[in-house]
Amino acid sequence: AQRVTQPEKLLSVFKGAPVELKCNYSYSGSPELFWYVQYSRQRLQLLLRHISRESIKGFTADLNKGETSFHLKKPFAQEEDSAMYYCALGGYQKVTFGTGTKLQVIP
Amino acid sequence: DSGVTQTPKHLITATGQRVTLRCSPRSGDLSVYWYQQSLDQGLQFLIQYYNGEERAKGNILERFSAQQFPDLHSELNLSSLELGDSALYFCASSVLQGKDTQYFGPGTRLTVL
Numbered sequence: 001a002q003r004v005t006q007p008e009k010l011l012s013v014f015k016g017a018p019v020e021l022k023c024n025y026s027y028s029g030s031p032e033l034f035w036y037v038q039y040s041r042q043r044l045q046l047l048l049r050h051i052s053r054e055s056i057k058g059f060t061a062d063l064n065k066g067e068t069s070f071h072l073k074k075p076f077a078q079e080e081d082s083a084m085y086y087c088a089l090g091g092y093q094k095v096t097f098g099t100g101t102k103l104q105v106i107p
Numbered sequence: 108d109s110g111v112t113q114t115p116k117h118l119i120t121a122t123g124q125r126v127t128l129r130c131s132p133r134s135g136d137l138s139v140y141w142y143q144q145s146l147d148q149g150l151q152f153l154i155q156y157y158n159g160e161e162r163a164k165g166n167i168l169e170r171f172s173a174q175q176f177p178d179l180h181s182e183l184n185l186s187s188l189e190l191g192d193s194a195l196y197f198c199a200s201s202v203l204q205g206k207d208t209q210y211f212g213p214g215t216r217l218t219v220l
Contacts, residue, residue, distance in 0.1 A: 008148045032206035041144070041195060043109060043211040086150060091133035097139070100149040 002027050002091045006098035013077050014106050021072040021101050022103030023061075033063055033070040036097075039083045047072075047085070053081035057081070077105045111212035113198050119218045125186040128215045131157065132179055132200030138162070139181040140201075140209060141173055145194040156181055157204050185217070193219045 003026040013019055013073040048056045050063040061072045082105045087098040116211035132139050138199035141153040152165035175181045195214045201207035
C-alpha cells in the first residue's frame with residue numbers, strides 16, 4: 001500500500017523561528033517524494049522534490065529511508081511562508097498526497 | 108503559470124443540475140489528474156487518465172465521470188449536483204505518471220445553491 005501521513009493539520013510558528021513540517025510515508029518500492037505548496041487556495045505548486053536536492057525559498061527536505069520520512073525544514077520562518085503544504089509520494093503508477101499541513105507564521 | 112488551463116474559473120449552479128469542467132494539460136503531458144478540494148477537507152484525489160485511458164480512481168462518486176480525449180484534454184462531468192459538491196476542482200498534468208512532477212491548473216470554483 002502507498003500511504004502518506006502528515007500528522008499536523010496546523011502548525012503555528014513565530015517569524016524567525018525554525019519550521020519543520022512532518023511527512024512520513026509507506027511504500028514498498030523506491031519512492032519519489034515531493035512537497036507542494038498552496039497559497040490562499042490558489043493552484044498547488046511544486047516546492048521541491050527529493051531527487052533534485054535543491055533548496056527552494058530556504059526550504060530543504062531530506063529523504064530518510066530508515067525512518068521513512070521526508071520532513072520539510074526551514075531555519076527561519078517568514079510571513080510569506082504562510083500557506084498549505086502537501087507532501088506527496090510518487091509510486092510506480094500513482095501519486096498519493098498527504099492531508100496537508102497549514103503553516104501559519106505569526107509576525 | 109503552470110501551462111495547465113481550466114475552464115470555467117467559476118461556476119454557480121443549482122442542486123440537481125449537471126456541469127462539465129474542462130482541463131487542458133501542458134503541451135507534451137500525457138497524464139491528467141482531477142482533485143476536489145472542499146473548505147473543510149484537504150485535497151481529495153478523484154481520477155487519473157494516461158494517454159486517454161483511465162489509470163487510477165480515488166474517491167470519485169458515481170455521479171461524477173471523466174474522460175480524456177485524443178488531443179489529451181480532459182473533462183470532468185458532475186451530475187445530480189448536491190450542496191456538498193461545492194468545492195474547488197483542480198486538474199493537474201504530468202509527462203508520464205507516478206514519479207513525475209504534477210503541474211496544477213488554477214482550479215474551477217463550483218458553487219451549488
